[in-house]
Amino acid sequence: xxxxxxxxxxxxxxxxxxxxxxxxxxxxxxxxxxxxxxxxxxxxxxxxxxxxxxxxxxxxxxxxxxxxxxxxxxxxxxxxxxxxxxxxxxxxxxxxxxxxxxxxxxxxxxxxxxxxxxxxxxxxxxxxxxxxxxxxxxxxxxxxxxxxxxxxxxxxxxxxxxxxxxxxxx
Numbered sequence: 448x449x450x451x452x453x454x455x456x457x458x459x460x461x462x463x464x465x466x467x468x469x470x471x472x473x474x475x476x477x478x479x480x481x482x483x484x485x486x487x488x489x490x491x492x493x494x495x496x497x498x499x500x501x502x503x504x505x506x507x508x509x510x511x512x513x514x515x516x517x518x519x520x521x522x523x524x525x526x527x528x529x530x531x532x533x534x535x536x537x538x539x540x541x542x543x544x545x546x547x548x549x550x551x552x553x554x555x556x557x558x559x560x561x562x563x564x565x566x567x568x569x570x571x572x573x574x575x576x577x578x579x580x581x582x583x584x585x586x587x588x589x590x591x592x593x594x595x596x597x598x599x600x601x602x603x604x605x606x607x608x609x610x611x612x613x614x615x616x617x
Contacts (some may be wrong), residue, residue: 468609475535482528546604568600
């Protein structure tokens with residue numbers, strides 16, 4: 448019979464499967480917390496099994512089988528925890544260089560030539576426009592190619608990564 452914690456883990460995993468780009472980071476964090484709690488709980492089980500070893504009613508073979516089951520569960524929980532940690536990190540730990548890479552690979556705003564500059568992130572094609580057009584909204588002005596702050600570029604890249612991940616799940 449599953450424990451209450453196992454039930455909460457199942458619910459959290461199902462919620463993560465139904466996440467959208469606005470909720471996936473929170474749901475990953477919550478699921479990760481539960482995985483860590485479950486793993487800590489599992490790691491106390493061998494101590495309990497040692498107590499049973501002294502009891503004449505628990506054959507040694509049953510205890511070995513139970514330990515093996517617990518060990519496999521700890522390993523699979525650890526693998527899932529590592530997967531969720533990496534996924535969460537890919538959504539939240541984005542450098543300026545990684546943001547540019549993501550913007551380019553996703554053809555953000557129709558451009559695949561984003562560059563990281565000291566002043567921010569911009570499309571290289573916008574740099575070829577006459578400065579008057581870029582700054583004054585002249586006839587060649589394209590508001591989509593303005594310089595993005597690095598913070599905005601990182602936020603856009605994070606959103607693109609979340610959306611790509613979710614699209615791959617479908």
